[in-house]
Amino acid sequence: MARRRHGERYRSADQLRRILQRTVGRGTRERVSLVHAFEPFVRTSVEKANFSLSQDMGVLQQEQLNNHCDNLLDDEAVDNIVTNLVYGDNDSASEVDKLVTQSLEPGGLDRCDIDRLFRYGVWSRSRAAVQRAIGDPHIGPKIRKLARSMGPDTSLGELLDEYRRLYPREHLSWERAHKALVPPLAQVATFAADTSEMDRRTAADSEEL
Structure with a gap:
C-alpha cells in the first residue's frame, strides 16, 4: 500500500471525477478545433478534384464532340462535400475525424510522414467524394486514359474489349465504362455505341457469368 507523502493532499472520488471531466472536455474542444482547422485545406482539395476530373472528362468531350x-x-455541391468530409453526419464520423483518430492511436505516427499522412489522406478522400458525386467509377481516370490513347474513332465496344484484355481481373462492365466516359449532366453519347449493340453485349456478358 502506498504511503502518503508529507504534505500530499489526497482527492476524493468526486474531485477526481471532476478533474477527469475537465480534462476530457479540454481534449474534446481541442480535437474539434483541430478538425475544424482542416476545412480550408479540404475545400481546396475538393475544388482541385472537381476541376481536374471535370477537365479529364472534358478533354474527351472536346475530342469526340467538340463540346466544352x-x-x-x-458551388453548393462542393460545399456539401466539404461539410461531409470535415464534419460527417449523424450516423458516422467524418473522414477528417478518422484521419485524426488514426494519427492519435498508439504508434499511429511511427515511421510515418505526418505531412504525407494528412495531405494524401485528405486529397484521396476528396477525389473519391467528387467521383461518387458525379457518378464516376474509381477506375474512371484509367478508362479515360486508355480511351484517349486509342483515338477518337474508337467505339465503346472496342474500348471495353481492350480494357478487359489489359485488366482482366477488373471485369469492366458497359455501365461503368459509359459512366467514366460521359459526364453525368451531359445529354450526349461519347463513343456512341448504339443501344442495341450495348444491350446485346450486356446480355452476352450476363450469360458468361
Whole structure:
C-alpha cells in the first residue's frame, strides 16, 4: 500500500471525477478545433478534384464532340462535400475525424510522414467524394486514359474489349465504362455505341457469368 507523502493532499472520488471531466472536455474542444482547422485545406482539395476530373472528362468531350465541359459540380455541391468530409453526419464520423483518430492511436505516427499522412489522406478522400458525386467509377481516370490513347474513332465496344484484355481481373462492365466516359449532366453519347449493340453485349456478358 502506498504511503502518503508529507504534505500530499489526497482527492476524493468526486474531485477526481471532476478533474477527469475537465480534462476530457479540454481534449474534446481541442480535437474539434483541430478538425475544424482542416476545412480550408479540404475545400481546396475538393475544388482541385472537381476541376481536374471535370477537365479529364472534358478533354474527351472536346475530342469526340467538340463540346466544352465546365466543372461538373457547382458551388453548393462542393460545399456539401466539404461539410461531409470535415464534419460527417449523424450516423458516422467524418473522414477528417478518422484521419485524426488514426494519427492519435498508439504508434499511429511511427515511421510515418505526418505531412504525407494528412495531405494524401485528405486529397484521396476528396477525389473519391467528387467521383461518387458525379457518378464516376474509381477506375474512371484509367478508362479515360486508355480511351484517349486509342483515338477518337474508337467505339465503346472496342474500348471495353481492350480494357478487359489489359485488366482482366477488373471485369469492366458497359455501365461503368459509359459512366467514366460521359459526364453525368451531359445529354450526349461519347463513343456512341448504339443501344442495341450495348444491350446485346450486356446480355452476352450476363450469360458468361
